[in-house]
Amino acid sequence: xxxxxxxxxxxxxxxxxxxxxxxxxxxxxxxxxxxxxxxxxxxxxxxxxxxxxxxxxxxxxxxxxxxxxxxxxxxxxxxxxxxxxxxxxxxxxxxxxxxxxxxxxxxxxxxxxxxxxxxxxxxxxxxxxxxxxxxxxxxxxxxxxxxxxxxxxxxxxxxxxxxxxxxxxxxxxxxxxxxxxxxxxxxxxxxxxxx
Amino acid sequence: xxxxxxxxxxxxxxxxxxxxxxxxxxxxxxxxxxxxxxxxxxxxxxxxxxxxxxxxxxxxxxxxxxxxxxxxxxxxxxxxxxxxxxxxxxxxxxxxxxxxxxxxxxxxxxxxxxxxxxxxxxxxxxxxxxxxxxxxxxxxxxxxxxxxxxxxxxxxxxxxxxxxxxxxxxxxxxxxxxxxxxxxxxxxxx
Numbered sequence: 001x002x003x004x005x006x007x008x009x010x011x012x013x014x015x016x017x018x019x020x021x022x023x024x025x026x027x028x029x030x031x032x033x034x035x036x037x038x039x040x041x042x043x044x045x046x047x048x049x050x051x052x053x054x055x056x057x058x059x060x061x062x063x064x065x066x067x068x069x070x071x072x073x074x075x076x077x078x079x080x081x082x083x084x085x086x087x088x089x090x091x092x093x094x095x096x097x098x099x100x101x102x103x104x105x106x107x108x109x110x111x112x113x114x115x116x117x118x119x120x121x122x123x124x125x126x127x128x129x130x131x132x133x134x135x136x137x138x139x140x141x142x143x144x145x146x147x148x149x150x151x152x153x154x155x156x157x158x159x160x161x162x163x164x165x166x167x168x169x170x171x172x173x174x175x176x177x178x179x180x181x182x183x184x185x186x187x188x189x190x191x192x193x194x195x
Numbered sequence: 196x197x198x199x200x201x202x203x204x205x206x207x208x209x210x211x212x213x214x215x216x217x218x219x220x221x222x223x224x225x226x227x228x229x230x231x232x233x234x235x236x237x238x239x240x241x242x243x244x245x246x247x248x249x250x251x252x253x254x255x256x257x258x259x260x261x262x263x264x265x266x267x268x269x270x271x272x273x274x275x276x277x278x279x280x281x282x283x284x285x286x287x288x289x290x291x292x293x294x295x296x297x298x299x300x301x302x303x304x305x306x307x308x309x310x311x312x313x314x315x316x317x318x319x320x321x322x323x324x325x326x327x328x329x330x331x332x333x334x335x336x337x338x339x340x341x342x343x344x345x346x347x348x349x350x351x352x353x354x355x356x357x358x359x360x361x362x363x364x365x366x367x368x369x370x371x372x373x374x375x376x377x378x379x380x381x382x383x384x385x
């Protein structure tokens with residue numbers, strides 16, 4: 001049985017159009033391209049490496065900026081490398097951190113090898129078991145529209161949403177690779193000195 | 196990696212000398228210099244040598260603390276903390292340095308300030324042979340990925356080293372690990 005999947009770029013654009021001041025961190029590879037394709041911004045922090053770091057950068061950022069919402073947009077492969085991070089984030093219990101896992105059930109950057117999430121591992125269930133305040137698996141753009149409303153409501157703790165996306169390699173939209181520049185402009189956006 | 200084994204065999208205990216006052220007080224003094232350096236965020240995988248620092252930070256309402264499942268989480272969290280304007284420190288044992296290597300490309304490439312305090316195992320009066328390979332590889336691994344590595348073998352030297360390392364990390368955008376020698380830790384009563 002083939003369950004429905006959604007267009008990743010359209011889904012991400014919907015989330016970003018409704019970000020409402022949220023700070024965004026992206027996991028390496030296609031999630032970085034998806035967020036960049038929706039419009040490059042100073043309050044986006046893109047990863048080009050450090051696989052497994054996205055959700056945890058989001059945690060540190062959420063703890064340092066408790067009055068702002070932080071949205072991490074990453075892929076299933078990147079989040080698989082940070083499986084334990086769901087325990088760390090749940091224990092830390094930030095009320096302003098949302099993890100969005102763009103799940104195509106494959107390692108798309110390296111030749112579309114199938115990943116664990118197509119073989120029974122559901123991040124929404126893992127996060128729920130860890131104690132996240134809200135989790136869900138979404139398969140349609142209509143559900144993403146409802147999620148955009150949900151994300152505006154206050155949370156009791158971290159939330160994680162799996163978006164089942166179509167496994168395809170879209171044209172790349174490359175964010176800046178100068179990691180220092182991306183860091184400095186992000187901090188400048190928040191009013192901090194760059195060094 | 197896991198916390199240090201608490202019990203010491205008789206050989207190691209016999210090597211331990213009575214600590215001087217200043218050596219006994221180093222964790223409190225390290226805490227004070229980190230606070231003076233503006234640290235308000237800390238992540239850790241426990242180690243017996245970090246016990247006092249972990250307790251002091253955890254009891255401090257001005258400091259956000261995170262217990263980690265693996266050490267590289269702390270490297271990413273510290274980067275996020277700096278993005279959001281907070282100064283963070285990461286505490287780990289030498290065995291955990293090996294877990295961090297690829298994640299360290301984040302602070303090295305993006306030039307995030309990074310301050311890591313590493314309690315050493317596998318180098319002095321070590322009774323567990325499994326600690327020796329990573330203990331011997333710790334400094335070389337950190338240097339290979341691009342960190343600045345400092346060492347201290349006495350309490351007073353450690354306090355001074357941490358103070359200046361914090362300055363270099365946060366005022367000069369450096370990525371620094373301070374190795375706390377097992378010779379110093381071995382003199383503590385665990």
